Structure formats: C-alpha cells, structure tokens
Amino acid sequence: MRAYKFSVVIERDRDGYFAFCPELQGCYTQGDTYEEVLENIKDAIHLHIEDRIESGEEIPQAESLSLTMMEVAV
Secondary structure (H helix, E strand, O other), rough: OOOOOOEEEEEEEEOOOEEEEEOOOEEEEOOOOOHHHHHHHHHHHHHHHHHHHHOOOOOOOOOOOOOOOOOOOO
C-alpha cells in the first residue's frame, strides 16, 4: 500500500462545507460539518485514486502549495 499526499481546499457557506482536491480534477464533496466534509473528501480521494490505478492512469502530485486570501474591491 502506498501513501499519497494531496492538497485539499475546504470552503464554508450557508449550506455547510464544500471540499475539493485541486490535483484530482472532479474530486469534490460536501458535508454538514467540518469533520464530515474531511471524512467525505478522504473517501472521495481514496476512490478517485483506486479508479486511476485500475485504469493505469498517472497519479498527479503537487510539488508545492501556496494559499492566500485576497480582497478585491469592485
């Protein structure tokens, strides 16, 4: 068994939480609580990786991560 590291972005809105993995296109989920969305995105990543392995696809890995918040006045 091999371990992979991925970045995960979690956003909160009025309906709960939304999470996605930027390295894995289409890998996203939601949850009512922060803990639930963390568990859901872990499961989604696991399934996404299993599918890529079975299909013989490459597993993309991020080499660095930079995250910031920016305010833009319009």
